[in-house]
Amino acid sequence: MTAASVIERWIAQFREFAANGASGAPAWLRELRDGAIGRFAELGFPSTRQEEWRFTSIQPIAESAFTPAQSHTSHLPSLSEMAPFLVTGPRAVFVNGRFIESLSTADGMPAGAWLGSLWQALQSQPDLVRAHLARYARADAHGFAALNTAFIKDGGFVYFPARAVVAEPLQLVFLTMAGGDQPVSHPRTLIVFEREAAGQVVETYASLDGGTYLTNAVTELVLGDGAQVHHARIQRESERAYHIATNLTHQGRDSRLVSTTVALGAGLSRHHVSAVLDGTGAFLLLNGLSVLGGRQHVDHHTSIDHARPHGESHEFFNGVFDGDSRGVFNGRIIVRPGAQRTDSKQTNNNLLLSTTARADSQPQLEIYADDVKCTHGSTVGPLDETALFYLRSRGIGPDEARGLLTYGFAAQILDQVEIPGVRVGLDRIVRGRLGVAESRPSAA
Amino acid sequence: MTMLEIQDLHASVEGNEILRGVSLSVRAGEVHAIMGPNGSGKSTLAQVLAGHPAYQVTKGTVRYEGKDLLDMDPEERAREGLFLAFQYPVAIRGITNSYFLRSAVNAIRKHQGLPELDPLDFLQVLEDKLKAIGWDDSLMNRAVNEGFSGGEKKRNEILQLAVLEPRLAVLDETDSGLDIDALKTVAEAVNKLRGPERSFVVVTHYQRLLNYIVPDRVHVLAEGRIVRSGGKELALELEAKGYDWVKPEAAVA
Numbered sequence: 001m002t003a004a005s006v007i008e009r010w011i012a013q014f015r016e017f018a019a020n021g022a023s024g025a026p027a028w029l030r031e032l033r034d035g036a037i038g039r040f041a042e043l044g045f046p047s048t049r050q051e052e053w054r055f056t057s058i059q060p061i062a063e064s065a066f067t068p069a070q071s072h073t074s075h076l077p078s079l080s081e082m083a084p085f086l087v088t089g090p091r092a093v094f095v096n097g098r099f100i101e102s103l104s105t106a107d108g109m110p111a112g113a114w115l116g117s118l119w120q121a122l123q124s125q126p127d128l129v130r131a132h133l134a135r136y137a138r139a140d141a142h143g144f145a146a147l148n149t150a151f152i153k154d155g156g157f158v159y160f161p162a163r164a165v166v167a168e169p170l171q172l173v174f175l176t177m178a179g180g181d182q183p184v185s186h187p188r189t190l191i192v193f194e195r196e197a198a199g200q201v202v203e204t205y206a207s208l209d210g211g212t213y214l215t216n217a218v219t220e221l222v223l224g225d226g227a228q229v230h231h232a233r234i235q236r237e238s239e240r241a242y243h244i245a246t247n248l249t250h251q252g253r254d255s256r257l258v259s260t261t262v263a264l265g266a267g268l269s270r271h272h273v274s275a276v277l278d279g280t281g282a283f284l285l286l287n288g289l290s291v292l293g294g295r296q297h298v299d300h301h302t303s304i305d306h307a308r309p310h311g312e313s314h315e316f317f318n319g320v321f322d323g324d325s326r327g328v329f330n331g332r333i334i335v336r337p338g339a340q341r342t343d344s345k346q347t348n349n350n351l352l353l354s355t356t357a358r359a360d361s362q363p364q365l366e367i368y369a370d371d372v373k374c375t376h377g378s379t380v381g382p383l384d385e386t387a388l389f390y391l392r393s394r395g396i397g398p399d400e401a402r403g404l405l406t407y408g409f410a411a412q413i414l415d416q417v418e419i420p421g422v423r424v425g426l427d428r429i430v431r432g433r434l435g436v437a438e439s440r441p442s443a444a
Numbered sequence: 445m446t447m448l449e450i451q452d453l454h455a456s457v458e459g460n461e462i463l464r465g466v467s468l469s470v471r472a473g474e475v476h477a478i479m480g481p482n483g484s485g486k487s488t489l490a491q492v493l494a495g496h497p498a499y500q501v502t503k504g505t506v507r508y509e510g511k512d513l514l515d516m517d518p519e520e521r522a523r524e525g526l527f528l529a530f531q532y533p534v535a536i537r538g539i540t541n542s543y544f545l546r547s548a549v550n551a552i553r554k555h556q557g558l559p560e561l562d563p564l565d566f567l568q569v570l571e572d573k574l575k576a577i578g579w580d581d582s583l584m585n586r587a588v589n590e591g592f593s594g595g596e597k598k599r600n601e602i603l604q605l606a607v608l609e610p611r612l613a614v615l616d617e618t619d620s621g622l623d624i625d626a627l628k629t630v631a632e633a634v635n636k637l638r639g640p641e642r643s644f645v646v647v648t649h650y651q652r653l654l655n656y657i658v659p660d661r662v663h664v665l666a667e668g669r670i671v672r673s674g675g676k677e678l679a680l681e682l683e684a685k686g687y688d689w690v691k692p693e694a695a696v697a
Contacts, residue, residue, distance in 0.1 A: 385497070390534040393494045394548035394604065395522035395555070404547060408538030408587075415538065 036149035066184035087421035089168035097185030160197035178211025207238035253279030453504035464668035480665035527610035631656030
């Protein structure tokens with residue numbers, strides 16, 4: 001298939017969507033979509049000839065014919081099917097990209113706050129959505145983000161008015177039931193914390209029945225001055241799925257964001273994280289963990305943009321790669337002119353558990369201010385033989401020792417997740433994969 | 445009863461022969477000190493006993509409680525009751541000391557056909573062991589040796605020794621890098637762990653440690669061989685005369 005015919009196929013899908021499925025959209029949104037599909041027509045899908053995509057070929061996505069995901073309202077998952085993916089607290093559940101009210105609960109949300117469907121919010125409070133949607137950063141930097149914007153209809157919407165505080169984590173759950181189809185969904189999420197608001201938001205992307213599908217997600221996360229947010233993004237797609245994600249975060253003055261992105265699933269995934277510290281004294285802890293095996297491929301491209309003085313960012317990405325899996329990390333840090341007193345630290349460590357696994361790490365520092373502290377470091381390698389011997393010398397067998405050391409490597413990231421339900425859940429999954437027993441006293 | 449019987453042990457690392465015919469016999473309940481200058485092979489002997497894969501044994505035998513020690517993997521040696529206190533304990537991020545120790549205790553218990561301890565049972569065992577050596581549990585909930593001071597790392601090795609209850613403990617320069625107070629603390633704990641069923645091989649560069657852990661026998665290792673053996677007074681003699689006093693040639697004759 002030629003690049004032109006690939007683009008034409010998606011444009012045809014867009015025309016159908018604009019004519020039928022997207023009716024009821026306000027004029028400004030239709031304009032936004034039209035602009036975005038135009039942008040996609042220019043950009044097309046990225047190729048490995050582009051520096052940014054050198055290590056990640058999305059050819060399998062371009063060559064596949066995906067059909068728009070169906071709602072399947074007649075066949076919804078049961079609570080027990082969803083249970084492995086849920087944390088306690090208010091939640092909005094989406095199946096194949098569509099909000100499912102009956103599976104969602106907004107109990108515990110304070111007055112004036114919102115957790116639910118972007119599409120519903122577009123109907124009930126269009127001005128609020130319009131004030132923020134696609135405003136903070138270019139959501140069309142690459143073809144996938146442009147496609148997501150062109151197909152904006154449903155997705156998550158979280159809104160915290162000024163000074164609102166919620167203790168429980170809010171969860172956005174995006175489930176795919178592929179059925180026999182090869183569906184594509186473009187979930188679009190907007191999360192807004194107005195000034196001094198505080199809360200925790202979890203995004204989970206998962207498959208209920210395996211299968212091949214494409215999730216092309218974009219999330220915009222906005223923190224007003226003094227807002228304090230814990231955010232986690234958990235990707236547990238089917239191992240045959242494609243997952244393309246773009247996370248744009250925008251922080252105001254003295255805001256504090258702790259964001260952790262975890263990649264466990266998908267055959268091919270690419271996660272863009274673009275963070276702008278656009279207020280004096282903003283703090284960002286951006287962490288990532290990948291645990292992959294088989295022929296899985298994950299590519300994290302992060303960009304942290306220090307636009308104002310006195311910003312602080314710490315970034316730790318750890319990857320565990322077994323089998324023939326492959327990890328790519330590209331971490332860009334930009335310190336704008338005038339962003340003095342910036343303190344930025346980036347670390348990317350990759351553990352290769354097999355001789356056929358591979359990881360590539362590329363830091364990219366662009367510093368245009370002179371009074372800053374920026375450090376970066378990365379490692380790629382197998383388990384430390386001395387540490388392995390240390391454990392064995394205490395009676396621990398080689399397999400268990402390898403599992404423990406690998407778990408310890410992953411736990412460096414998990415231990416920093418400040419949402420307890422998420423930390424415990426991820427801990428259990430990672431232990432399960434590595435064959436490491438539970439450490440906490442059992443309930444009995 | 446003979447705990448450890450080393451005969452004509454030769455060992456190399458990366459093709460360099462470090463041990464050139466070590467013979468040593470340690471009976472149950474005895475404390476043997478191995479002294480010697482830098483590069484004499486003291487730490488190599490300790491690592492070879494624990495089964496470090498980087499060292500190749502090229503000749504000789506080591507019998508531990510009558511069994512062929514060299515035929516066992518490192519974890520088997522530990523499960524059979526051998527313990528090495530490392531000169532440079534390894535930091536393991538992300539794993540707490542208590543989780544690590546429980547894994548070790550359970551691996552050993554499993555080998556002995558005993559049921560594994562759950563976290564609560566283990567806490568009880570740990571408290572008892574700590575009480576026995578008079579220490580608190582301040583190290584237990586930190587990641588293994590991560591960010592530990594030199595003294596904390598060495599204390600942590602002895603704490604593991606106390607919990608794992610080996611029958612043969614090899615201390616590899618446990619005194620190095622310790623100030624006098626830390627040295628006393630560690631030595632006192634070791635003395636509390638001495639008993640008729642437990643033997644120690646104490647590798648040290650300095651006589652000072654042996655003021656606190658008084659050995660039954662002292663051996664001087666030089667250029668990969670034991671060149672002199674004697675009672676605890678040999679350590680004092682070495683302290684007075686220096687290592688130049690003992691020449692490797694003396695053993696060849």
